Amino acid sequence: MSSTKKIDFKQLGQEVINIELAEINALQSRIDETFADACKLLLDCKGRIVVTGMGKSGHIGGKIAATLASTGSPAFFVHPGEASHGDLGMITKNDIVIALSNSGNTAEIATIIPILKRFAVPLISMTGDKNSILASAADINLDVSVSKEACPHDLAPTSSTTVALVMGDALAVALLQARGFTAEDFALSHPGGSLGKRLLLHVADIMHTEDRVPSVHESATVSEALLEMSRKGLGLTAIVDANNKVLGIYTDGDLRRSLDKNIDVHTAIISEVMTKNCRTTYANELAASIVKIMDDHGINGFLVTDESNELIGAFNMHDILRAGIM
DSSP: OHHHHTSOHHHHHHHHHHHHHHHHHHHGGGOSHHHHHHHHHHHTOSSOEEEEESHHHHHHHHHHHHHHHHTTSOEEEEOHHHHTTTGGGGOOTTOEEEEEESSSOOHHHHHHHHHHHHTTOOEEEEESOTTSHHHHHSSEEEEOOOSOOSSTTSOSSSHHHHHHHHHHHHHHHHHHHHHTOOHHHHHHTOTTSHHHHHHHOBHHHHOEEGGGSOEEETTOBHHHHHHHHHHHOSSEEEEEOTTOBEEEEEEHHHHHHHHHTTOOTTTSBHHHHSEESOOEEOTTSBHHHHHHHHHHHTOOEEEEEOTTOBEEEEEEHHHHHHTTOO
């Protein structure tokens, strides 16, 4: 334990970050015409982008493939060892292969290069040696070389994998923008994630409708409004006119204020104590945008109307939580 205390872990961590930052900064100058050519080739791909790599490069390749796929560029990862034992059948002549290898001489990748050439499958390499087997065979080679690894022995892939990952992100984001890929498009490929829910769920998806919407006529008593609130369980009720147009809202908070004023709930008319000019929303509004309004103004529930102010739905914070938007 005494020897451990002498180690400055904070300094060691900072040194790793500084080394990798320097290598990423050096990558800036290599985002050049070669990079642009790679983007154009990938953008014109009629099939899918197949990413491959061994070891740590394979892990980075898997992440790059996932990022491409989730940002509008259909992609998947193929293990080069499995590729030479049948998985090459997953690659078609309409696809493009991105192969990662720091040395550029990985045996498993070198084995499949002749097959890719035979079927004229375009090959983009990401290597640390532009004179390697892979770089020489590729149609386009992206230079992801580093001057040193963050590992003090200059052995463990650290800086090299970080730089390769950054290059992959640069490709994916450049393609994303070239395709006009939107946040809504991203959400469609992530429907189960929190971002997808924030961008895909509209008020119509979470609101209560028809006979589940609490509402009373403007001539109802407060006690009748309370019964409606109790039956529907949203902690609120709309107050409407004869044409179902929203005149106001009455909530649990309004009830507390009514009791503070010693109002007789059995005789008082709801239109006299309701909150007038209440906030309403439309069914096609994004539910996430309403959450901010609820937070900013301390609102626990909302009425939903159509463009003519006719009541069509209602929801409260519990509905928001159940939908997983927050």
